[in-house]
Amino acid sequence: MHERLVDQVRRSDRLILSVHIPKTAGSRFHAALKARYGRAFAVHYGADDSRTHPLARRHPRDFDSEMIRDLERAGVRILHGHFTVRRLAGVVDDPSRYWVWLREPIERTISHYHFVKKRAAFSDNAFGEAIAAGEDLATFAARARIAAFQSHYAEVFPLADYGFVGISEMFVDLIAREGLADAPGASNTNRDKPFASAEERRVLATALAPDIGFYSEAMARTVARLGAAAPRRAGLAARLLGR
Amino acid sequence: MTGKSRGADEWTPARVTRKGPLIISLHIPKTAGSRFGETLRRRYGKRLAFYYGKANPKTHPLLRVPPRQLTAERLDELAASGVSILHGHLSADVMLKAVPDPARYWTVMREPVETAISLYHFVRAGRGGDPKLRAAFDAAEPTLAEFVTMERIANHQSRYLGALPLERIGFLGVTELMGDMLPMVGLKTSRHRGNINREKPLASLAEREAVAAAMTADCARYGLAMELAMRRLGRRGR
Numbered sequence: 001m002h003e004r005l006v007d008q009v010r011r012s013d014r015l016i017l018s019v020h021i022p023k024t025a026g027s028r029f030h031a032a033l034k035a036r037y038g039r040a041f042a043v044h045y046g047a048d049d050s051r052t053h054p055l056a057r058r059h060p061r062d063f064d065s066e067m068i069r070d071l072e073r074a075g076v077r078i079l080h081g082h083f084t085v086r087r088l089a090g091v092v093d094d095p096s097r098y099w100v101w102l103r104e105p106i107e108r109t110i111s112h113y114h115f116v117k118k119r120a121a122f123s124d125n126a127f128g129e130a131i132a133a134g135e136d137l138a139t140f141a142a143r144a145r146i147a148a149f150q151s152h153y154a155e156v157f158p159l160a161d162y163g164f165v166g167i168s169e170m171f172v173d174l175i176a177r178e179g180l181a182d183a184p185g186a187s188n189t190n191r192d193k194p195f196a197s198a199e200e201r202r203v204l205a206t207a208l209a210p211d212i213g214f215y216s217e218a219m220a221r222t223v224a225r226l227g228a229a230a231p232r233r234a235g236l237a238a239r240l241l242g243r
Numbered sequence: 244m245t246g247k248s249r250g251a252d253e254w255t256p257a258r259v260t261r262k263g264p265l266i267i268s269l270h271i272p273k274t275a276g277s278r279f280g281e282t283l284r285r286r287y288g289k290r291l292a293f294y295y296g297k298a299n300p301k302t303h304p305l306l307r308v309p310p311r312q313l314t315a316e317r318l319d320e321l322a323a324s325g326v327s328i329l330h331g332h333l334s335a336d337v338m339l340k341a342v343p344d345p346a347r348y349w350t351v352m353r354e355p356v357e358t359a360i361s362l363y364h365f366v367r368a369g370r371g372g373d374p375k376l377r378a379a380f381d382a383a384e385p386t387l388a389e390f391v392t393m394e395r396i397a398n399h400q401s402r403y404l405g406a407l408p409l410e411r412i413g414f415l416g417v418t419e420l421m422g423d424m425l426p427m428v429g430l431k432t433s434r435h436r437g438n439i440n441r442e443k444p445l446a447s448l449a450e451r452e453a454v455a456a457a458m459t460a461d462c463a464r465y466g467l468a469m470e471l472a473m474r475r476l477g478r479r480g481r
Contacts, residue, residue, distance in 0.1 A: 106466035107473075155448070169420065169469055172478060195470070198409065201463035205455070212462050213451030216356035220445065223419060 002225050005099065006179030008163055009037070015072050016163065017088060017098050018080035021153045023111040024103040025168040030080055031186030032175055037078060042071065044081030053079070060087045068092060085156040095157035102150050102218045103168035105211035106196075106204045109146060113137045114193045137200075141207040148210040159217055167215075167222045174222075254475065256427045257346050257413025259287060265322040266413060267338050267348050268330035271403045272371065273361040274353040275418045280330050282430055287328055292321060294331030302331070310334065315341040336405030345408050349428070351416035352400055352468045355461035356446075356454045362399060363390045364443040387446060388453040398460040409467055417465075417472045424472060 009016065018033065020026030033041045042053035044060070055070050056063075060083040068091060071079060085098050092098070113131065120132035131140065140146055148155075159165050166174050175182050196204075205212065259266050268283065270276030283291045292303035294313070305321050306313065310333065318341055321329065328349075335348065342348075365371040366380050376395050383389065390396055409415050414428045422432055446454070455462055472478075 104466055104469045106463065107470045167419075169473060169478070173423075196467070198460075198463050198467050201466045202459050205459040205462040205466070208462075209452050209455040209459075212455035213356060213448055213453075216354055216451050216455065217445070217448060219354045219419060220357050 003163075004177070004179045005164055006036070008096075009077050013072060013077070014094075014097060015068050015076060015092070016078045017083070017085075017092060018078055019085055019098060019100040019153055020080055020082050021100065021102070021150050022082065023108050023115060024101045024150070025171050026080070026082075026101060028171065028183055028186045029101060029166075029175075031183030032180045033078055033080060035183055036180055040075055040077040042076045042079050044079055044083060046082075052081070060084070063088055063091050065091055084153045086152065089156050095161035096163045098154075098157070098162050099164040099166075100154045100162060101166040101168050101171070102154070102215050105150065105208045105215050106201045108150070108168075108211075109141050109204055109208060110137065110196055111190065111193060112146070112149070113140045114190050118190065118192075138203045138207070141204045147207045148214075150211045151214045155214055159221055165218050165221065167219055170222065173226075177226075254410070254471075257349070258429050259290070259327045261290075261327060263322055263327065264344075264347055265318055265326065265342070266328040267333065267342055268328055269333050269335060269338070269348060269350040269403055269407075270331050271350065271352070271400050272332065273358050273365060274351050274400070275421065276330075276351065279351055279416075279421070282425070282432060283328060283330055286430055290325060290327040292326040292329045294329060294333055296332070303329075310337045313338065313341055318342065332403075334403055334405060335407040339406065345411040346413045348407060348412040349414040349416070350404065350407075350412065351418055351421065352465050353418035355400060355458045355465050356451050358461070359391050359396070359399060359454045359458055360387065360446050360450075361443060362396065363387050366390075387450050388457075391454050391457040397457055399458075401460040401464055404464060409464060410471065415468050415471055417468050420469075420472055420476070423476055427475065 003011070018029070020030065030043065042056065044052050044056045046052060047057050047059055053071065053076065055067060055074060055076075056079060058067070063083070085095075085100070116125075116127045117131045120128040127140070127143075145152065154162075154165075164178070172182060257266060268279075270280060280291075280293065292306065293299075293301045294303065294306050294310075295301050297307045297309055303321065303326070305317065305324065306329075308317070313333075318329070335350075338348075362371070366376065369377070372380065379393065379395070380390070383393075385393065416424045425431060
């Protein structure tokens with residue numbers, strides 16, 4: 001039985017780790033959490049990023065139980081950012097304390113590529129340098145790190161055991177069901193992103209099989225969860241599909 | 244890449260009207276098409292016709308012929324009898340010969356890996372598939388990973404969709420979002436439960452990855468359908 005996000009926060013004072021996989025509606029979720037929890041919500045976007053909570057200004061590999069405890073003592077209930085479950089599982093080994101959103105992998109990869117490309121001129125990461133040098137989308141998608149990008153972030157515990165696994169395409173319905181208010185103006189959508197044809201997407205699908213498999217399980221579980229909940233409109237898919 | 248707006252911003256849904264033309268609704272197996280058919284029946288009554296093969300009692304009396312005989316003349320006759328929408332297991336490539344305008348097609352796509360898993364368990368339980376497929380299944384007793392590479396199964400949804408340009412069809416639904424999408428074409432959900440397989444087990448991640456690798460055309464089309472749905476529902480900011 002799934003417990004709503006707001007009820008999870010209410011029930012326990014242990015820190016929840018909200019894993020923001022790039023290009024999966026994480027900025028919009030960030031805004032919704034910030035609006036609801038204020039100073040009890042903190043972010044980690046790198047050791048040197050001014051948005052990062054002062055107690056968390058270190059690389060995720062250096063996160064430890066003492067840092068988690070210090071955040072809890074400071075009244076922080078949720079830490080949201082670009083850290084992987086894989087990296088933190090040794091420090092917080094309870095999967096029910098992780099929240100994550102997943103997105104249809106082909107479009108996520110297209111968004112990721114164009115997001116990096118737009119910033120390539122002033123980006124200092126390896127992807128940005130390669131794209132600035134002319135790397136195309138298909139080559140980008142075929143990188144091992146990109147092909148299993150969402151899996152790399154979150155494929156550690158069984159998906160059934162996570163505190164929350166959301167589907168970005170159902171964001172509007174899910175966020176309301178979880179007791180939170182949407183913040184639609186907060187997303188960093190790239191409106192200049194071109195529309196890819198089915199043929200262009202097929203090249204990407206071949207590379208992205210690991211993430212497509214991962215997303216499909218999350219989708220199946222989400223549809224099942226909605227079917228078990230109150231019969232609102234979003235539960236239709238579950239009733240249609242009989243799970 | 245083909246530009247930021249193609250197929251999304253200029254699209255308008257094709258609704259069913261009494262004046263016509265006849266809408267062709269492609270029911271791809273295991274995409275909740277039975278439930279969708281019931282939604283259509285409740286909304287349109289006798290203005291809806293089904294096609295599930297020439298011998299199926301659900302098939303409209305004017306259409307009890309092999310699919311290749313669903314000619315433009317026969318469909319005109321169907322429309323003249325008062326039918327506004329035809330729903331069933333129809334292949335786009337066959338239907339495009341009689342109805343070449345993509346705007347007259349509706350269809351619904353479902354997440355391809357889960358669709359393939361559903362289809363596998365449906366056929367394995369002896370509840371679906373044509374006789375040739377059932378015979379092939381019984382002879383091979385395939386695992387899920389083997390099943391999705393069978394010629395008649397690989398890219399199952401794409402086989403139904405053929406050369407149909409999805410960006411330009413009258414309605415391209417996504418099963419998982421149907422509650423939000425049905426109003427685009429003036430419909431509401433019904434409570435019909437469809438042909439549900441409650442015993443279907445959840446597949447492992449390894450199995451799902453193998454299915455995804457065999458279903459690249461379906462995954463690509465589903466990705467396109469989902470992105471179009473997001474744009475058309477005004478949900479790009481996710």
